[in-house]
Structures are given as C-alpha cells and as structure tokens.
Amino acid sequence: MNLLFGTRTGVFRGTVEALEEAVRVLDCDRVLRVRRFGPRTYAATRGGLYRSLDAGRSWTRIETPRPEVYSVLEHPVGERLFVGTHPAHLYRSTDAGETWTECEGLQALPSRESWHTPRHRNEAHVRALRAAGEDRLVAGIEVGGIHCSEDGGETWSERREGVHEDVHHVLVVDDQWVASTGDGLYRTDDAGRTWMRLDSGLDRRYFREAFAHDGRLYAAATGGPPNTWDGPRGTDAALFEAADGGTLKPVEYAGGPGEFVLSFTAVDGRVYAGTTAGSILRRDPEGWFGVGSVSSGIASMTAVADPDGEAE
Template identity: 55%
Template sequence: MGLLIGTRDGVFRAATVPLEDPDQVLDSGDTLRVRSFPDADGVFAATKSGLYRSRDEGRTWENLAVPQEEVYSVVASPDGERLYAGTHPAHLYVSTDDGATWDELEGFQDLPSRDEWHTPRHRNEAHVRSLDVHPAAPDRVIAGVEVGGVHVSDDRGESWTERRDGVHDDVHHVFVLGPDSYIASTGDGLYRTEDVGQSWSRLDTDLDHRYFREAFELDGRLYAAAARSSPGTWSGENGADAILVESTDTGETFDERSYPGGPAEVVLAWTAVDGEVVAGTNDGRLIRHEADGTWADAGHVPASIRSLTANLG
C-alpha cells in the first residue's frame, strides 16, 4: 500500500514507505486534507485552490468546483451518497450527485455563536477545518471550526447544535473514535468527549506543550504531538520545540517518545500504512512507528506535510 501526502505545495504520491522518489501529482498549493472513504469513489484533496478528486489512486485529478474556492475539509457519508465540504470563510456545502453540484447547508450559518467566528490571523474570518462522520451514526456530522469550536448535526447537516462549551474554540482537528467519542486537537490543548461534545475533559494537563494539530488512534494506542506555541514561533533556534506522545488509555496518561526531527520539527499529520503508523512533520519529514516501539526516518518531501492518507494499491 502506498501513500498520498498533502503539503503546502500540493499533493505527492509515493508507492512505498520509506519514500522512494515521491512524485508531485497535484499542483494545488496549500493542501489541508487528503482523504479517502470506504463507500465514496476516489480520493479527495481539500486545498486552498479547490476540492479535487482522483479516481486513479492519485495519478490525475479533477476540481469539483465547490462554490467557495478555499476548501479546508471534506467527508463522505457512510453510504457514499452525500459529500460534504467545509470552506474558508466558514461555510458548509453538500453534494448528492457525486460532486457535480453543491448546495449550501444554511443551517450551519444559524448557530448562535456564528458572529464570533473570526480571528485577525485568518483575515478576520474562520474556516471549517475538520469534518467527520462515524458509520455507527450515519446521519451525524461533526464539524470543527478554526476559530469557532465544535458543532454537531444529527440530520445530515440540515440543522446544528453547538458543542463548544468546555473545549477551546481554535479547533484544528476532531478525531472520531466512535459515534459519541471524539478527540479535539486545538491551539490550546487536547480534549476528549464521550457524549457527542456535551461535555469535554482536557487530556494535556500533565504536559507543558499546548499547540496540537491532529491526533490519531490505531489498535488501542492514541498518538498526538504538540508544539510549545503557534507556528509563528517555529522559526527560532529551537524550531517548534515539540513533543510526540503516545497513550494506551485513551489519553488518561501519556508517554513522551523521541523521534527523528524532534524536537525542532512538529508532527502535523498521521495515517497507517500496512498496519504501521506513519506521521509527517512541518519540515516535510516522514517518520514511521517501528515494531519495537521506536520511530524511524522514512523519507522527505520538499514542503511541510499537512495531511496523509494511505489508499494506493
């Protein structure tokens, strides 16, 4: 199984891990998410120049013409009949005809906190940075907004309920562990809910790093990484001054691990390839979790890694 790598310069394709001569297959600029879904045809790239799909394992791509150009997130319903796209500014769109046309889910704009979703560093606007659906709750859509919190719909995106109390509103990613259980990675902490976001518990209280981008889980082990502070601080002598942590009790406790590139480089993306976790850093480095529990260098691409997905034959 190979790998698609979303970077600040587009998408790269690699047939093997460790990487051997990865090819750039999409010149899309900043690519926030590359994802595939069990019942949706193809692989998708959510980028600042549009939402793209490839039906040939990442070799060629088509732009699906979402009404807003900057697409930050994408998810397909478990039956493959609905495709959702989250954008900047923070709007949410759905396609029921395989990406041919799009309708705005206007209920998303009716959330009580909508007027608060903005920050100067994002042009005084916000974006839908994370979208997901769990197959055990197929009508439930989970959206994470940077900056705006977590919100949940139980009717396939038509109406929404805020789930932002108790979680920091600078949401980078919501990892769905189960239909009711999520891990939210934010600009100020790592949070978990077991009740669809009605309450949140903070997982990073024993850590001294607060800036999280994404978490990942495989075979009962939770992986996360954090920088000391936000990206504007990563260019100094110590770089990101980052940590990589693992937990076998869903975040109740964490063990810190050393890794290639650390602590100057911070892990921003995760996936699994052939049963092993791989991760990508802000310096374009790929690392792989080895059978003995250590992390090994697995190659480089020439741009910061933003997202990873393994789906190639």
C-alpha cells in the same frame, strides 16, 4: 500500498516500500486535507477541491461554491459529498459535486458572529469535518469551536462549551471524539456535551492532529502557533503516545524536537507520520524512524491502494 501526502505545494505519492522516492502528483495551492472514501480520494486545498479515481495518480478539479476548501467528507460513502470552506460555510452535494446546496443551519448557530480571528483575515473556516454515526456530523471551526448535526447537516447544535475554540482537527473513534486545538487536546464521550483535557501536565499545548490505532492514541504539540516557531526555542515540538486510554507520554522520534508532527495515518498495521520539514516517519517496535521525505511540510496524509486492492 501507497501513501499520499498533502503539502503546501500539492500532493505527493509514494509506495510504502520506497517512500524516499515519493513524487508530486498534484501541483496545486496549499493542501489542508487528503482523504479517501471508497474508491475516491479528495484533496481539499486553498485553491479548490480535487478528486482522484485512480489512487492518486491523476486528479480532476471539482467546482465548489467557494474556492478555499479546508475540509471534505463523503457520508454515506458514495451518496453525499460535503465541503467546509473559508469563510466558514458548509455545502452538500448529492450528485458527486455537480451541484451544491448550503447547509444553512450551521450559519444559524448563536455563536456564528464570533467565528473569526485576525490570523485568518478576521474570518474563520471549517477546518474539521467528520461523521460520527449514520446521520451525525461533527464540524470543527478555526476559530469557532465544535458543532454537531444529528440529521445529516440540516440543523446544528453547539458543542463548544468546555473545549478551546481554535479547532484544528477532530478524531472520531467509536463513541469518543478527540479535538486537537490551539490550546489543548480534549476528549468527549457524550457527543461534545462535556469535555475533558488530555494534555494536563504537559508543557506544550498547540496540537494539530491526533490519531488512534490498535488501542493507542498518538498526538504531537508545540509551545505555540506557527508565528512563534522562529523564536529562540524554535518549533520545540514533542510527540506523545497513550496506550489503552492512559496518560499521554512523550516519546523520542527522528527529527524531534525541531520538526513538528502534523499528520498521521496507518497502513499494514504500521503508523506513519508527516512533519513540518516534510519528513515521513514510521512507528516501528523500537520507535519512530525516518523512512523518506518530500519537499514541503506534510499537513495531511492517507493510505490508498491500487484500484484492484483495498487500503486501511
């Protein structure tokens, strides 16, 4: 089994048996998401969209309507391909990326004119894109909130009331969504109509990603956005776990608190994480330990198998 790591300098690939030997397999601009759908793996980057058909060994660039791709989704797998871009637009392809059609309903939302922030050239981007049912799509906007489509992307409804508008990631587990934002971790059990905070009582509120595996929720946070990490307290990160819907509790991990966990995945029953320093961590029964590293922070990661195998 292999792991792919999306970083600021491209995609790295390593086997779970020798992650200290991970090598760069795609030299490209900053990678925002690495995701696998069936036999296809995608890298959404600030320089475009890339696809691999051989478990990340080789990559082909796919032309997209806008060059900065922040999120990617195949749903249904093998039928429709979606990309979310900067500025915040959503496009759909039914021919594997040969041609694209804009999902114009996202642009028609009442809050559209408010989607912007000085940090991102006074614009926004579709940072998170998930399927939450046969025809239900969820889009998270940085900065602009969460929105939902019940018809495969044609029309959209706002689900931003009660959740912070700076959305970095949306985790979908059965009927629950968990939103990682610049000010808190939120959960909804009713498709975003109401939200509750999961980080009450915690002293760090800047979340990048959450992950669920085998009944346990994992998330990490810092006290503020990246422009604060060079201050007196540094990154000052924490890693949290919650079992069976319980309260998030801090856990020790290799590299903490100086390294911030940005991404997670699971393979062969074990959870892995990637940090701002490029460290690869693994959750063992005794705790979180370093098992390798790459030369740049790991913003996204996924498990892939050789073409004749299957990945989690």
